[in-house]
Amino acid sequence: MLSTADKAYPIEVAFPDLARWQAGNTGIDHVFTFDSGRPGPHVMINALTHGNEVCGAIVLDELLQRGIRPLRGKLTLAFANVAAYRRFNPADPDRARFIDEDFNRIWSESVLNGPRDSSELRRARALRQLIDSVDYLLDLHSMHESCAPLLLSGPCDKGIDFARQLGFPANIIVDAGHAQGCRLRDYADFGNSASPKNALLVECGQHWERSAVVVARQVTARFLHMLEVISQEHLHDWIARPIEGQQIIRVTDAVVADSLKFHFVENFRGLETFPYAGTLIATDGPREIRTPYDNCILVMPSLRQLAPGVTVVRFGKLNHHT
Numbered sequence: 001m002l003s004t005a006d007k008a009y010p011i012e013v014a015f016p017d018l019a020r021w022q023a024g025n026t027g028i029d030h031v032f033t034f035d036s037g038r039p040g041p042h043v044m045i046n047a048l049t050h051g052n053e054v055c056g057a058i059v060l061d062e063l064l065q066r067g068i069r070p071l072r073g074k075l076t077l078a079f080a081n082v083a084a085y086r087r088f089n090p091a092d093p094d095r096a097r098f099i100d101e102d103f104n105r106i107w108s109e110s111v112l113n114g115p116r117d118s119s120e121l122r123r124a125r126a127l128r129q130l131i132d133s134v135d136y137l138l139d140l141h142s143m144h145e146s147c148a149p150l151l152l153s154g155p156c157d158k159g160i161d162f163a164r165q166l167g168f169p170a171n172i173i174v175d176a177g178h179a180q181g182c183r184l185r186d187y188a189d190f191g192n193s194a195s196p197k198n199a200l201l202v203e204c205g206q207h208w209e210r211s212a213v214v215v216a217r218q219v220t221a222r223f224l225h226m227l228e229v230i231s232q233e234h235l236h237d238w239i240a241r242p243i244e245g246q247q248i249i250r251v252t253d254a255v256v257a258d259s260l261k262f263h264f265v266e267n268f269r270g271l272e273t274f275p276y277a278g279t280l281i282a283t284d285g286p287r288e289i290r291t292p293y294d295n296c297i298l299v300m301p302s303l304r305q306l307a308p309g310v311t312v313v314r315f316g317k318l319n320h321h322t
């Protein structure tokens, strides 16, 4: 499927047909676990937390076609919101993000154990027991806007250390997630600083740009190398980009839209830095949104999901260079 129908960004990549992976091997559709039979961690690569974020699905499809197997521990490969992915339509690409609700805002005990029902909650409840046994998770995402790739570590020091150990991509975003609900990245022990379990969310680039796939391959290969799931020679062809130094950006504030009148003063894509506090970056009807401090960095600005109560950009502060 190749199209340039999306208004903002062309669709440069082909969407893999996931029907061949439907059966899985775990009793959960589109989910595979490979057990080395040797001691070691349970490592999981997750794609399609958001159904329109195809780069992760492309990478998992390639790993399965290559017949990847772990040298130690267990490796799980999961296509999460396949129901949403299946309804991808280039004429209305954002519709494939989810069916009923955002799959990445439901990962708390109270919501998962609660009485609510949705397509995403049914899928999360089906995956939950398996995810509870995962030690290290890499969750592959992409962004509405074309921005340099971002590694989201969560708020704990253990996540920041994990991101630095991975060494790629260059921008580590330290944030506590969203007021609307808990992300998979922050679920249970992943977000518990006392647990050795760890998770990273990577935003590989714009949803449909070819370079997002290149980033997703590289971060996946490095993740599997770091955890000694595969040898350094395996997937060596996926290490395409030289490693630069990393910088850590701490998210301090989330800007939530009050109305559909919210708009940015420029077409921001993310990581823009404003030297002076008080710089106007957006208006929302009569309300002015200004940077709260010097050297403020914009994190993931987007109006693609604009509605009252939705986070449209976050402010970040450079922590230190590594």
Ligand SMILES: [Zn+2]
Binding pocket: 049, 050, 053, 141, 142
């Ligand atoms: Zn996403």
